[in-house]
Amino acid sequence: LLQKRLIDAWPVVMGETIASYTTSLNIRNQTLFVHLTNPALRMELSMQRQDIVRRLNEHVGNQVIADVRFN
Numbered sequence: 001l002l003q004k005r006l007i008d009a010w011p012v013v014m015g016e017t018i019a020s021y022t023t024s025l026n027i028r029n030q031t032l033f034v035h036l037t038n039p040a041l042r043m044e045l046s047m048q049r050q051d052i053v054r055r056l057n058e059h060v061g062n063q064v065i066a067d068v069r070f071n
Contacts, residue, residue, distance in 0.1 A: 002064045003027045009059045010034075014052070018045070030066040032056070042070045 007027070011019035024035040032053075036042045045052065049068050057063050 002060055002062050005060045006032070006056055006064045009056060013055050013059050027065060030064070032065045032068040034068060034070050036070055046070050 007025045010022065010025055014022075018041065021036050021038045021041055022034060023037055024033075026033050034045075036045070052068050053065055056065060056068075
């Protein structure tokens with residue numbers, strides 16, 4: 001249930017612009033895998049990984065993920 005809430009929170013936390021470049025999200029072994037269609041955005045978000053993990057976990061109020069990977 002918390003994983004579903006975290007995935008649903010992606011456009012809220014990251015914004016509609018980033019969400020529009022996102023084609024899929026899934027969680028495996030406490031890692032959020034995000035598929036993005038824009039390589040420049042992928043590189044930019046990779047540098048902000050820890051901040052993104054913190055913001056998403058704070059939004060759902062629990063430690064759901066420990067890492068995020070962009071591909």
